[in-house]
Amino acid sequence: MSLLVVGSIALDSVYTPFGETADAPGGSAVFFSAAGVILHPVQVVGVVGTDYPLGALKALEARGVDLSGVEQAPGESFRWKAKYSYDLASRETLETRLGVFADFRPKLPPKFRDARYLFLGNIDPELQLGVLDQVKQPALVACDTMNYWIHSKRDLLLELLRHIDILMINDSEARELSGDWNIYRAARWVLERGPRMTVIKQGEHGALLVNRDTTFKVPAYPLQEVFDPTGAGDAFAGGFMAYLASTKDLAEPNLRRAMVYGAALGSFAVEAFGVQGLEHVTLAEVRARVRAFKELVHFEADAPP
Amino acid sequence: MSLLVVGSIALDSVYTPFGETADAPGGSAVFFSAAGVILHPVQVVGVVGTDYPLGALKALEARGVDLSGVEQAPGESFRWKAKYSYDLASRETLETRLGVFADFRPKLPPKFRDARYLFLGNIDPELQLGVLDQVKQPALVACDTMNYWIHSKRDLLLELLRHIDILMINDSEARELSGDWNIYRAARWVLERGPRMTVIKQGEHGALLVNRDTTFKVPAYPLQEVFDPTGAGDAFAGGFMAYLASTKDLAEPNLRRAMVYGAALGSFAVEAFGVQGLEHVTLAEVRARVRAFKELVHFEADAPP
Numbered sequence: 007m008s009l010l011v012v013g014s015i016a017l018d019s020v021y022t023p024f025g026e027t028a029d030a031p032g033g034s035a036v037f038f039s040a041a042g043v044i045l046h047p048v049q050v051v052g053v054v055g056t057d058y059p060l061g062a063l064k065a066l067e068a069r070g071v072d073l074s075g076v077e078q079a080p081g082e083s084f085r086w087k088a089k090y091s092y093d094l095a096s097r098e099t100l101e102t103r104l105g106v107f108a109d110f111r112p113k114l115p116p117k118f119r120d121a122r123y124l125f126l127g128n129i130d131p132e133l134q135l136g137v138l139d140q141v142k143q144p145a146l147v148a149c150d151t152m153n154y155w156i157h158s159k160r161d162l163l164l165e166l167l168r169h170i171d172i173l174m175i176n177d178s179e180a181r182e183l184s185g186d187w188n189i190y191r192a193a194r195w196v197l198e199r200g201p202r203m204t205v206i207k208q209g210e211h212g213a214l215l216v217n218r219d220t221t222f223k224v225p226a227y228p229l230q231e232v233f234d235p236t237g238a239g240d241a242f243a244g245g246f247m248a249y250l251a252s253t254k255d256l257a258e259p260n261l262r263r264a265m266v267y268g269a270a271l272g273s274f275a276v277e278a279f280g281v282q283g284l285e286h287v288t289l290a291e292v293r294a295r296v297r298a299f300k301e302l303v304h305f306e307a308d309a310p311p
Numbered sequence: 312m313s314l315l316v317v318g319s320i321a322l323d324s325v326y327t328p329f330g331e332t333a334d335a336p337g338g339s340a341v342f343f344s345a346a347g348v349i350l351h352p353v354q355v356v357g358v359v360g361t362d363y364p365l366g367a368l369k370a371l372e373a374r375g376v377d378l379s380g381v382e383q384a385p386g387e388s389f390r391w392k393a394k395y396s397y398d399l400a401s402r403e404t405l406e407t408r409l410g411v412f413a414d415f416r417p418k419l420p421p422k423f424r425d426a427r428y429l430f431l432g433n434i435d436p437e438l439q440l441g442v443l444d445q446v447k448q449p450a451l452v453a454c455d456t457m458n459y460w461i462h463s464k465r466d467l468l469l470e471l472l473r474h475i476d477i478l479m480i481n482d483s484e485a486r487e488l489s490g491d492w493n494i495y496r497a498a499r500w501v502l503e504r505g506p507r508m509t510v511i512k513q514g515e516h517g518a519l520l521v522n523r524d525t526t527f528k529v530p531a532y533p534l535q536e537v538f539d540p541t542g543a544g545d546a547f548a549g550g551f552m553a554y555l556a557s558t559k560d561l562a563e564p565n566l567r568r569a570m571v572y573g574a575a576l577g578s579f580a581v582e583a584f585g586v587q588g589l590e591h592v593t594l595a596e597v598r599a600r601v602r603a604f605k606e607l608v609h610f611e612a613d614a615p616p
Contacts, residue, residue: 093492187398190535211516225528230495262610303608305567
């Protein structure tokens with residue numbers, strides 16, 4: 007089952023207490039595909055400028071990421087610069103230069119239009135709707151967004167919600183979108199507006215999967231060393247969607263497993279700077295971490311007789 | 312197995328966006344015993360002033376709380392006044408009047424000295440050490456503390472750590488105590504100083520049980536309505552300790568179950584103002600919630616063949 011992601015392809019400059027990167031490959035589509043491709047091939051749609059070090063994406067291509075939907079446009083690539091607090095719990099965006107991303111109008115190569123699993127990374131909801139129109143018959147559509155779109159393009163975002171299966175957002179965004187600080191009521195608010203499910207990302211506290219009848223919680227993997235939280239949410243999305251695409255099973259037990267695969271990939275992402283943490287991760291390592299998650303939360307509700 | 316708690320017995324005035332209480336029974340020993348007694352009888356050591364409405368504690372006594380260690384001293388009762396933020400995520404202490412608590416020197420009635428399970432609520436570590444000296448042969452000693460003691464009585468607190476089995480504290484306190492913002496490293500720091508285990512309370516994100524070899528995470532129960540977070544941590548402690556006292560099993564699987572019982576009791580505590588939320592909770596309701604926790608986190612790591 008083909009898996010398609012549309013999102014940003016950026017050059018990130020990130021400062022953490024443990025080091026820094028300068029113009030390192032990043033962006034939602036890059037983190038998503040670097041994580042997802044460990045489980046399943048990924049097709050990418052995005053845009054880079056003439057200054058983008060395309061060689062940096064070759065490693066992804068070699069692993070099974072189809073970059074034929076990545077357009078190179080005249081101008082500068084999207085650049086993002088941010089600084090994390092000493093405990094990595096918060097970050098300040100120092101600079102955002104949209105470059106060619108400002109005029110990005112995603113156009114899917116014909117073969118990408120058959121994608122069955124679609125992830126709409128955090129871009130303008132108008133563009134997300136435009137991508138959705140180009141995909142013929144998706145089996146599952148998930149979508150991310152951010153505060154900026156919640157405020158500036160709320161109507162289009164609400165329109166988008168009517169056409170997707172899963173809204174996958176941060177807890178603070180769920181609160182802003184719904185106007186409700188209680189995260190479970192915020193999730194209900196989302197479900198009343200279209201999506202069958204919502205995945206709420208809670209950073210170092212893991213993630214929630216809420217559908218009409220059930221709630222599933224996966225904690226974050228316990229890490230004594232975290233180097234760079236950048237991209238963790240997109241790596242989570244990549245693991246989640248790629249697991250579903252590879253197993254072709256949208257029943258609840260498999261959705262729960264997909265959440266754990268997402269959390270496992272998110273944990274590998276934060277253990278190194280940029281996408282490096284994901285580059286050498288093997289499927290066996292991912293599976294071992296999924297089993298470790300099981301051990302982390304396992305208990306028997308009833309004592310043995 | 313007898314279960315003993317030493318802690319504060321207070322009159323709380325709490326303001327939340329949903330209502331307020333004035334001079335309502337509270338304090339660590341009260342929340343602990345109101346939760347714990349659902350699972351197992353609880354013995355209480357504490358002090359109240361001549362102004363304390365002892366009738367308010369009669370309901371606890373009727374349910375199996377032994378108040379014969381509660382001393383009534385000349386003077387005012389301990390009073391605490393606090394205001395929560397709109398989302399209940401933070402609170403400001405408006406007033407603390409120690410009253411008779413300032414001169415409290417816990418003295419255990421002879422029959423309490425045989426207690427096997429001991430919880431040292433959040434009081435001066437000097438007093439906690441004094442109580443520990445009076446208990447003959449405890450099977451399990453757990454202890455809470457707070458920022459105030461971490462700063463003002465650090466040496467005594469470190470001395471206490473050498474004599475207890477479980478340090479049970481908030482995540483922010485674990486960070487302050489250890490000087491490490493990473494919660495898993497902070498937990499290791501604690502384990503290197505005496506306790507066999509540490510329970511780290513994470514508020515709306517649940518709690519962690521960390522021992523030398525394993526980590527267990529229980530999330531908080533998903534609640535769409537939370538009215539008053541006061542006492543949740545002590546109710547958690549009460550559920551945790553009372554479950555262990557009632558089952559007399561300190562093996563890992565049972566410690567994990569105790570964590571879930573603690574989380575269940577904590578969730579009932581926050582659903583009403585003061586200790587009211589706990590007063591009418593039945594054992595069957597607690598067990599049903601424990602099973603709901605199982606459903607909340609359950610997944611199979613391997614798909615069926």
